[in-house]
Amino acid sequence: xxxxxxxRVDDGLVFASxxxxxAGVDYASVYSKMHRFELHNDRHIVLLGAGSLASxxxxxxxxxxxxxxxxxxxSLNSVSYLFDAATYVGEVSVRxxxxxxxxxxxxGFSAEASFILGGQIQxxxxxxxxxYPQGNYITASVExxxxxxxxxxxxxxxxxxxxxxxxxxxDAARCALVSLDSTMRSNIxxxxxxxxxxxxxxxxxxxxxxxxxxSSPFYSALKSQWSEGIRNAFSMLPRxxxx
Amino acid sequence: xxxxxxxRVDDGLVFASxxxxxAGVDYASVYSKMHRFELHNDRHIVLLGAGSLASxxxxxxxxxxxxxxxxxxxSLNSVSYLFDAATYVGEVSVRxxxxxxxxxxxxGFSAEASFILGGQIQxxxxxxxxxYPQGNYITASVExxxxxxxxxxxxxxxxxxxxxxxxxxxDAARCALVSLDSTMRSNIxxxxxxxxxxxxxxxxxxxxxxxxxxSSPFYSALKSQWSEGIRNAFSMLPRxxxx
Numbered sequence: 001x002x003x004x005x006x007x008r009v010d011d012g013l014v015f016a017s018x019x020x021x022x023a024g025v026d027y028a029s030v031y032s033k034m035h036r037f038e039l040h041n042d043r044h045i046v047l048l049g050a051g052s053l054a055s056x057x058x059x060x061x062x063x064x065x066x067x068x069x070x071x072x073x074x075s076l077n078s079v080s081y082l083f084d085a086a087t088y089v090g091e092v093s094v095r096x097x098x099x100x101x102x103x104x105x106x107x108g109f110s111a112e113a114s115f116i117l118g119g120q121i122q123x124x125x126x127x128x129x130x131x132y133p134q135g136n137y138i139t140a141s142v143e144x145x146x147x148x149x150x151x152x153x154x155x156x157x158x159x160x161x162x163x164x165x166x167x168x169x170x171d172a173a174r175c176a177l178v179s180l181d182s183t184m185r186s187n188i189x190x191x192x193x194x195x196x197x198x199x200x201x202x203x204x205x206x207x208x209x210x211x212x213x214x215s216s217p218f219y220s221a222l223k224s225q226w227s228e229g230i231r232n233a234f235s236m237l238p239r240x241x242x243x
Numbered sequence: 244x245x246x247x248x249x250x251r252v253d254d255g256l257v258f259a260s261x262x263x264x265x266a267g268v269d270y271a272s273v274y275s276k277m278h279r280f281e282l283h284n285d286r287h288i289v290l291l292g293a294g295s296l297a298s299x300x301x302x303x304x305x306x307x308x309x310x311x312x313x314x315x316x317x318s319l320n321s322v323s324y325l326f327d328a329a330t331y332v333g334e335v336s337v338r339x340x341x342x343x344x345x346x347x348x349x350x351g352f353s354a355e356a357s358f359i360l361g362g363q364i365q366x367x368x369x370x371x372x373x374x375y376p377q378g379n380y381i382t383a384s385v386e387x388x389x390x391x392x393x394x395x396x397x398x399x400x401x402x403x404x405x406x407x408x409x410x411x412x413x414d415a416a417r418c419a420l421v422s423l424d425s426t427m428r429s430n431i432x433x434x435x436x437x438x439x440x441x442x443x444x445x446x447x448x449x450x451x452x453x454x455x456x457x458s459s460p461f462y463s464a465l466k467s468q469w470s471e472g473i474r475n476a477f478s479m480l481p482r483x484x485x486x
Contacts, residue, residue: 153396153397153429154396154397154399154400156397156429157397157400157425157428157429158473160428160429161428161470161473161474162473162474162477170482170483170486171477173483174477174480175477178477178480182400185400185403185404186396186399186400186403208483208485218481218483218484221481222480222481225476225479225480225481226476226480227404228476228479229472229473229475229476229477229479229480230401230404230405230472230473230476231404231405232472232475232476233468233469233471233472233473233475233476234405234414234417234418234421234472236468236471236472237417237421237465237468237469237472238461238464238465238468239413240413240416240451240461241461242451243413
């Protein structure tokens with residue numbers, strides 16, 4: 001399994017992902033699911049991938065090949081709008097999945113992959129897109145300023161409570177980390193290290209990037225502070241009539 | 244959808260359930276999913292049901308018929324152990340599902356139902372069981388002192404953090420309500436009123452029963468206190484190096 005998310009706030013974007021993959025419970029590995037690209041100075045794009053590792057790796061390989069090939073019909077450097085980039089990644093993804101679909105289906109496996117693509121192209125707003133396995137996509141809204149792929153449920157309540165357009169980038173990053181932490185506690189197929197990238201709008205470059213293992217001081221402090229905070233919140237809940 | 248849960252603590256049991264059922268998104272109704280029975284004075288048993296409403300209703304009807312029929316081969320009054328009660332409910336459930344399986348399958352629907360059964364029979368400990376659609380069942384453990392059916396994921400993180408054998412019955416009840424509240428925020432097919440029953444061990448009777456609508460003062464206070472507590476907890480999280 002996998003859990004990746006992106007939050008869009010007024011000041012910019014936050015991307016976060018776990019790093020655990022597995023082929024059955026008896027073969028778990030560590031792979032980064034956050035893909036960052038060397039692009040022209042007028043753009044910054046990050047891609048998070050979930051689903052079949054073979055599919056997500058192939059998609060990233062095709063994207064990188066198109067970037068290096070001046071004759072490519074389309075690439076992350078040639079698109080003019082971020083939704084063009086989403087269309088392009090969706091098309092690459094569908095092509096990759098179709099290539100292996102018959103053999104995967106015979107073996108009872110799924111070649112499906114889904115992605116979150118986010119970033120900014122100069123002159124346009126910063127945006128995030130969720131690209132479905134079918135190649136179509138949605139963006140976030142003011143009311144729901146985040147997108148998730150993979151194991152989305154355990155970490156959703158904190159996003160619904162805390163993620164809003166006015167949230168600072170750092171608070172959005174903390175929110176993403178709490179969301180990942182809640183998911184890791186409940187689903188062992190989501191695991192560290194946690195990667196987090198913060199993108200400040202109009203910077204066209206990574207503002208901050210962190211890879212946090214469970215032993216990293218910041219993540220340890222965040223985990224224990226959050227546990228204590230939840231316990232405090234719980235202790236303040238109203239008493240029943242008979243107490 | 245449905246969300247029901249039970250927590251077993253040293254002092255007794257807490258049962259909690261939502262009340263929303265739906266046949267498609269265009270037909271939502273309110274049905275209690277918490278079934279309490281008039282039993283002999285040496286026992287107290289509560290049943291929570293999820294899945295096909297036709298199946299769960301039929302199972303409860305058969306259980307009630309067996310209780311009224313002195314010639315019944317088995318009933319909640321005749322079993323000597325709570326796991327016998329779980330076996331019995333599992334058998335009734337499988338029978339009910341099998342009866343309608345072919346016609347349900349032809350229409351593309353599922354007749355599956357799952358249950359949480361909990362309570363106490365005199366001379367034995369208080370227990371909770373999760374009865375799968377296949378009729379087999381598991382009980383809770385010291386490490387995982389709760390069971391859930393239906394939409395289980397959104398409400399699991401708070402249970403993992405707060406539910407423990409030493410938790411008071413009232414704290415376990417608050418924990419169940421927070422778990423239900425988080426689920427309702429994220430899944431509109433889980434809805435009020437929320438029912439909650441507290442059973443104190445060796446009492447063989449309901450200690451407290453509440454049906455809480457969103458407008459009820461206690462539930463409103465709990466919701467707003469929890470929101471405020473989460474915000475406070477969030478504001479105490481550690482800052483990044485660059486802040």
